[in-house]
Amino acid sequence: MIKEIYALGVGHGTPLFIELAEACGYKVVGLYHYNETRTGEYDHGYEILGAFADLMNFNIKGKSFMLTMGDMNIKNEISDNLIHYGGILPTLIHPTAVISKFVQISDSGVLINSHCEIHSDTKIDEGCVLWPRSTIEHDCRLHKYVFVGPNAYVGAYTEISDRAFIGQCSILMSNKAQAIGSSALVGAGALVTKPVPANSIVAGHPARLIKTL
Numbered sequence: 001m002i003k004e005i006y007a008l009g010v011g012h013g014t015p016l017f018i019e020l021a022e023a024c025g026y027k028v029v030g031l032y033h034y035n036e037t038r039t040g041e042y043d044h045g046y047e048i049l050g051a052f053a054d055l056m057n058f059n060i061k062g063k064s065f066m067l068t069m070g071d072m073n074i075k076n077e078i079s080d081n082l083i084h085y086g087g088i089l090p091t092l093i094h095p096t097a098v099i100s101k102f103v104q105i106s107d108s109g110v111l112i113n114s115h116c117e118i119h120s121d122t123k124i125d126e127g128c129v130l131w132p133r134s135t136i137e138h139d140c141r142l143h144k145y146v147f148v149g150p151n152a153y154v155g156a157y158t159e160i161s162d163r164a165f166i167g168q169c170s171i172l173m174s175n176k177a178q179a180i181g182s183s184a185l186v187g188a189g190a191l192v193t194k195p196v197p198a199n200s201i202v203a204g205h206p207a208r209l210i211k212t213l
């Protein structure tokens, strides 16, 4: 039986997640956008079936959804609503990802793209998103709704708190980065050599605080 899934969010990242769902054996039935004026349009050949608000008037119990937006606060809020009304947010793992059998991954809304690697004794909580070719080394913990950009490298023994954003091609040094605070943002290409406080933006080589949110 073909498994059906609806994609929420219509942005430049959405096609990546459509391909992820299809690689995992799902048929993408259509898209939902925050903007109701786009209902009925097509994006990459997939129909925009409605706005997020419309979902609350639709019987979502038992239906599967995939959230493709980059803003993890929005993803967290909408996911909680969908789950509350009986929606299912399957964890999708691309067949090319290499994942140790000693890893624990939540079965709710985790999206792991192509060629990611996850090493032993790492734990990944609900709603986390890994873009292609990112690596999470051994003994890491990703709390809820962490975003890991493409080619990012999370070194061993790093704990990343809720909704933190790890930029593309950044390196979190094993044993040294240790802790990334909630909603912190690690800039693209950063080399993180020490813990990053919550709600702060760090960037550069070595990474330095550039802003507090």
Ligand SMILES: CC(C)(COP(=O)(O)OP(=O)(O)OC[C@H]1O[C@@H](n2cnc3c(N)ncnc32)[C@H](O)[C@@H]1OP(=O)(O)O)[C@@H](O)C(=O)NCCC(=O)NCCS
Pocket: 131, 149, 150, 166, 167, 168, 185, 186, 187, 188, 189, 190, 201, 202, 203, 204, 210
């Ligand atoms: C760090 C970041 C959040 C800063 O964004 P911003 O607040 O809009 O900052 P600005 O672009 O105004 O840049 C401010 C300064 O920081 C520098 N800067 C910005 N990003 C930087 C980075 N990643 N590394 C080093 N320096 C950076 C800029 O050159 C600029 O320097 P200047 O004042 O000397 O000209 C952003 O540049 C970034 O790296 N985002 C992550 C992108 C990413 O990985 N996306 C994943 C997509 S899948």
